[in-house]
Amino acid sequence: AQKVTQAQTEISVVEKEDVTLDCVYETRDTTYYLFWYKQPPSGELVFLIRRNSFDEQNEISGRYSWNFQKSTSSFNFTITASQVVDSAVYFCALKGGSSNTGKLIFGQGTTLQVKP
């Protein structure tokens, strides 16, 4: 079975703090794909990053960074110097390489509130 766990339901920080959102996944596939999406209060799902299982390089994009650790089946997301506009629900998602449906398995999401 495939599963994504985002253990943090809600996180509240003050602007300029760094914050890390945790994501732990389960899959038996040797090839798989991991994603992070942002859902602001307006409701849309905004793609942030995709990582293939065979590429363990960490990535940084501006204030965002991602730490992919196959050994612990984790794909954590860090926002540096958080801003109020970062307030949203963040989803981690998994697509197994053996899937023929293209279905993404989503975590339950972490609601991030950044206070001014």
Place this chain on the structure above:
Amino acid sequence: EAQVTQNPRYLITVTGKKLTVTCSQNMNHEYMSWYRQDPGLGLRQIYYSMNVEVTDKGDVPEGYKVSRKEKRNFPLILESPSPNQTSLYFCASSPHGQGKWNTIYFGEGSWLTVV
């Protein structure tokens, strides 16, 4: 600009009145899919399509129909909507189908209320 466009974005309708939620992508993507998002249940796949004229059921297809007559369009049809179909619906597309998976892009979502 590359995008997945859904219409309507917001709709309140009555039980039993057929409705269609359109989805169009301008990226020449082969793969398209529909999800619904509900509190406590997360995002669940309704239907997907690997290419033109190729569609299949996802996890929660009951009460929905789809068609894929053209590559760019993938409408979601509710023949006889019921209140349990009140949800936030997302259309998604991806450059490749089976065997070659790339980034999956979502539309802006369609808030549907059935009374």
